[in-house]
Amino acid sequence: MIHVENLWKRFGRFEALRGMSFEVPEGSAFAMIGANGAGKTTTIKVLMNILEPSRGSATLLGVDSRRIAVRELAQIGYVSENQDMPARLTVEEYTAYLRRFYPTWDRELETSIARQLRLPRDRKIGNLSHGMRLKMALLCALPYRPKVLILDEPFSGLDPLVRDEFMEGLLGQAGEMTILISSHELGEIDGVATHIAFVDEGKVLFQESMGDLTRRFREVHVTLDGEASRPSQTPKEWMAMQMTGNVLTFVDTQFDERALGERIRSRMRDVRDIDSQPMALRSIFTTLARAARDGSAQEKAGAQ
């Protein structure tokens, strides 16, 4: 549905995207997670043909992003935290304006979403709060039942109540839609995303289905008989290793319940107890982000 291959985007001397690649399966809710400035919004704008890539390719609905035109846009919903809509039109006037451009626009659905989102239809867009504007953008993105819905930082600056209303509005209409959602807040996509990609410095560190991700990440606590020390050889899948007294803690990124005990015991003596806990998405992200940062720091140090 969405395919991004070695995408580069340069703004003057700054490279916002540096070989971004990922694939969004049809029907999935794909979350792009990354810190501010990681390249999420740039990727989305390239996909929407708002920006032209410097190198690489991006396809959406099977069409090269440079050729995204009226036919494709009629099947894509787009919601962004910084979307400039005509401030002097009312909510009703703008939705009425947009209706004509979408052959599949469903007025009943529009009414139902507007009611669900509790949008004041006679208020001018310029007089809407930030949250209201995001809901307005959602209202303008759903009634034509798009095949793809792209949400760029949709929860940014929303209070929990509005966020919930937004999510209810979104999930209520999601259906078969393919959703691409970008966020720097993991908590926001928890329970929504089926797939996830971690983006850092213009490239994807990895992408995976949520199921696989939560299945293979575990926080492991190894209790030893004596003082804990760092094993001489640790597999690269073990990250964020810490020693506290006789307890060694690390994150296993390739968790296998049956093999874990053997792998630990082959590297450490006097193992008294092994305990593995599923990790929250936030913890996984933090671990990977730190590892990426340390890795790039090491790369730089190595280069020097």
Add this chain to the structure above:
Amino acid sequence: MIWHIFKKDWKLLWLFVTAIASLHWIAAFVAFKLGLFGEDATLEMISFYVPQIAMYGSAFLIAAIVHLEAIPGTRQDWLTRPIPRGSLLLEKFLFVLIMVEGPMFLATLLRGLVDGFSWRLCLLTTTSYILFLVFFLVLPVFAFASVTKNMTEAFIFWCGSTFIVGAFLVLAGSMNGAAHGTLLGATHTGVGWIAEVFRFALVAIAACVVVLLQYFRRKTALARFWLVVFGVLVMLSAFVPWRPVFAIEERLSTKPGAGAGTTLAFDQSRGRFKSPSGLLTSAESDRPRYGRNATDIFLPLQIAGVRNDAILLVDQAEVYLIDQKQRELYHGLGEEFEVAREGPIPSEEPVYQQIAFPMPIYHAAKDQAVGVRVDYSLTLFGLGRSYSIAALEGDERMPGWGWCKTKMDDAGANVELRCMEPGKGPICGTAFLENGSSGARNPSRSFCLSEYRPFQDKPWPDNFAHLRVNLPFRDPSGLAKFPVDGPQLPQSRVVIRVYEPEDHFTRTLVTPQMKLKDWEAQ
């Protein structure tokens, strides 16, 4: 779809559109109230400022229309909507034509009709004026706005462009001064319209390139580059040389060959020029020209072959001063003049070619033997039509000339003749007072312009050509006596003779070796 977007734009801009339209209508109403004599000082002031404000307002309105769906930028919602770009572009252009130019069209048309001009004339001249504004205002502003994000950015760019254009004009002006007026060629001359048509073509091409790049490919950087390139070309068009442009004008002569018999020759026998003012020669000299002190010399001319009821107008006199070794000491422009042969027995006034030489050149050359060559670009006007109107309180509509009124001025010394005509109006004529019963007539006043543009090319104050001529019948100092004086006015009429350009041609005058100081004014 176009109409759908149109309605949305109207919803957003109706107040702005109405305000600018009101300004145009107010300007037209004030001009109508001013009438031909325009004696109300307040209305006069309003009629001076409001059309300019309305025109600038229109430019802002065009930018605002384009900016409703701004092209540069990445945040605009419309970019993510299935809005056909072609429909959007057409809608914008249509909206500009209807909502910006429409009120101007109506105001100009209605004013012409209310002033009593024919439907056909009003429709024709108004359409021509609106078409001129498409090239002068709509296309450049539309293209300019399409490469800017919003009004703030457009205003900053506009200020920058104005500064660059201003600096260019100052530089071009000073270079032209250094070249004694020969550098700017056809600019600001009667044949300048040919260069203007060339500029309009450039503007149209530039607008098409920029707008198509923006609306269909969103290549703002490239579009800005082309805008600058075309802007530079438009500025450089100020240097279009005179000769090829006048050659085109020659080909457009309505009666080619009519001036074939016209000759100009240096005629020493006429002697030196005597200042009509009677003042000393020194008062005539040392006057600044192109920012430098200059000394005038006057070459006596013998002009033959201008038939009766014809006027010969010098459009340009290009002067070369050449020494005995055939070196060019000076290249500049001489003063333009006209030779009128009016009436059955026209009087033959001596004609002099006035040339203002810069002081250093004059001092270096005045005592040596030099030759002067003058390349003349000339136009022969033939009498077209004659009209007459009562000298006092006359009010006539003259087909082909316009609506005229006459009255005596407050000093009781002149008959004021005021005329107006939609469009560019006539360019050459004479007017004089004539007592029909006695046959006495006062000396005629000529108002011929070296101006051959076929269209109205000024954006304000309006689409009307105005003629203001004062015909004296009494000298308040008592020195001069007029054949038609005050008491005869009730029986007198103002005669207007309209001359049409027939033939544009060139002649060259070469003087024998002479000393410049011999041809200063006496």
